[in-house]
Amino acid sequence: MKILVTGGAGFVGSHVAEYYTRRGDEVTVLDNLLRWEVFKGNLGNPQYNWNYLKKYQNVKLMKGDIRNPEDLKKAAKGSDAIIHTAAQVAVTTSMKDPKLDFEVNAFGTLNVLEAARLNDSAVVYCSTNKVYGENVNTIPVAEEEKRYRFADEKYKKGIPEDFSIDRAWHTPYGCSKLAGDLYVQDYAHGYGLKTGVFRMSCIYGERQFGVEDQGWIAWFTIATMLGKPITIYGDGKQVRDVLYIADLVEVFDAFLKSYLKQGVFNIGGGPDNTLSLLELLDLLERLCGKKPTISFADWRPADQKVYISDISRAGEKLGWKPKVSPEEGVRKLVNWISDNLNLFNSI
Numbered sequence: 399m400k401i402l403v404t405g406g407a408g409f410v411g412s413h414v415a416e417y418y419t420r421r422g423d424e425v426t427v428l429d430n431l432l433r434w435e436v437f438k439g440n441l442g443n444p445q446y447n448w449n450y451l452k453k454y455q456n457v458k459l460m461k462g463d464i465r466n467p468e469d470l471k472k473a474a475k476g477s478d479a480i481i482h483t484a485a486q487v488a489v490t491t492s493m494k495d496p497k498l499d500f501e502v503n504a505f506g507t508l509n510v511l512e513a514a515r516l517n518d519s520a521v522v523y524c525s526t527n528k529v530y531g532e533n534v535n536t537i538p539v540a541e542e543e544k545r546y547r548f549a550d551e552k553y554k555k556g557i558p559e560d561f562s563i564d565r566a567w568h569t570p571y572g573c574s575k576l577a578g579d580l581y582v583q584d585y586a587h588g589y590g591l592k593t594g595v596f597r598m599s600c601i602y603g604e605r606q607f608g609v610e611d612q613g614w615i616a617w618f619t620i621a622t623m624l625g626k627p628i629t630i631y632g633d634g635k636q637v638r639d640v641l642y643i644a645d646l647v648e649v650f651d652a653f654l655k656s657y658l659k660q661g662v663f664n665i666g667g668g669p670d671n672t673l674s675l676l677e678l679l680d681l682l683e684r685l686c687g688k689k690p691t692i693s694f695a696d697w698r699p700a701d702q703k704v705y706i707s708d709i710s711r712a713g714e715k716l717g718w719k720p721k722v723s724p725e726e727g728v729r730k731l732v733n734w735i736s737d738n739l740n741l742f743n744s745i
């Protein structure tokens with residue numbers, strides 16, 4: 399197969415690219431290294447994932463921008479599938495620069511779809527749980543010692559795909575990602591493309607250059623190992639379902655292999671794989687043998703107290719379920735950081 403991975407120098411994209419490259423497919427990666435411009439000074443080596451992929455023969459690396467339709471046309475030529483991971487990824491950046499956020503996430507996704515239309519390529523879109531915005535906070539929660547939990551039995555399996563996306567405070571990031579999400583669905587109906595929308599919760603794993611504003615599991619782990627201070631916005635009892643990267647790549651591939659013409663899936667670890675911030679800090683203390691240095695600050699806008707994906711649709715339609723537990727996955731992340739501490743020395 400011929401596969402284009404947008405955002406292939408990023409965390410999710412580099413794993414997707416590696417997976418298909420190893421399988422022997424012909425992979426093109428398109429990235430403009432925006433992440434390193436946006437978070438400058440806060441990350442290790444900006445070229446790390448890019449250089450990491452260079453060891454494979456059958457991957458072509460293209461520096462280019464999804465905001466430019468010509469770059470996409472060139473990169474997508476002859477592709478059977480486009481896995482679209484490129485994005486402006488931080489809520490905080492979207493509040494500071496909503497225009498950049500819109501251009502990359504909404505207009506960039508439209509360009510991806512147009513390139514897919516030219517080639518009749520299948521599309522996998524990395525959407526986000528943020529499309530449900532603050533509506534999630536209308537579900538009553540109960541407070542426990544180290545975490546919140548949904549108090550309404552109706553959500554014991556988590557948030558389903560038909561949860562309202564309407565009349566919520568999304569933040570610009572939530573809006574631009576939702577615009578992309580809807581366009582991707584629409585191109586399945588309007589133009590007959592095979593499209594999968596994955597509304598992702600927290601994904602984590604090796605080669606994730608987490609920063610305070612995005613990628614909290616990796617950020618907490620890096621900060622703990624380097625002895626850097628961690629600020630907890632809110633009380634730390636926020637809960638997320640967490641998914642190890644290899645499990646995410648598997649569900650993308652299950653969709654591409656499936657007979658489904660289109661689908662929208664909530665994707666994360668589900669109710670069996672959740673962590674609160676405080677629980678992650680405890681786990682890190684155990685795994686790293688170091689106590690994280692923490693302080694508390696006000697809640698961030700539109701933060702969800704509990705978000706857990708109902709992953710049963712992906713189970714039923716794609717025969718998929720997460721395999722890696724949070725403890726096992728975080729241990730892999732700790733091992734990768736400890737083997738690559740030199741990458742983070744400048745932080």
Ligand SMILES: NC(=O)c1ccc[n+]([C@@H]2O[C@H](COP(=O)([O-])OP(=O)(O)OC[C@H]3O[C@@H](n4cnc5c(N)ncnc54)[C@H](O)[C@@H]3O)[C@@H](O)[C@H]2O)c1
Nearest residue numbers: 405407408409410429430431432433463464484485524601
């Ligand atoms: N990591 C998570 O927990 C998570 C959760 C929900 C949704 N998502 C979504 O998954 C996708 C991947 O996230 P990630 O964690 O790998 O982020 P990442 O920042 O590591 O990767 C995104 C990549 O896209 C590139 N990029 C940005 N703008 C671009 C442009 N205009 N043209 C070309 N490349 C561009 C960046 O340089 C970066 O390499 C994103 O769409 C994000 O919104 C991620």
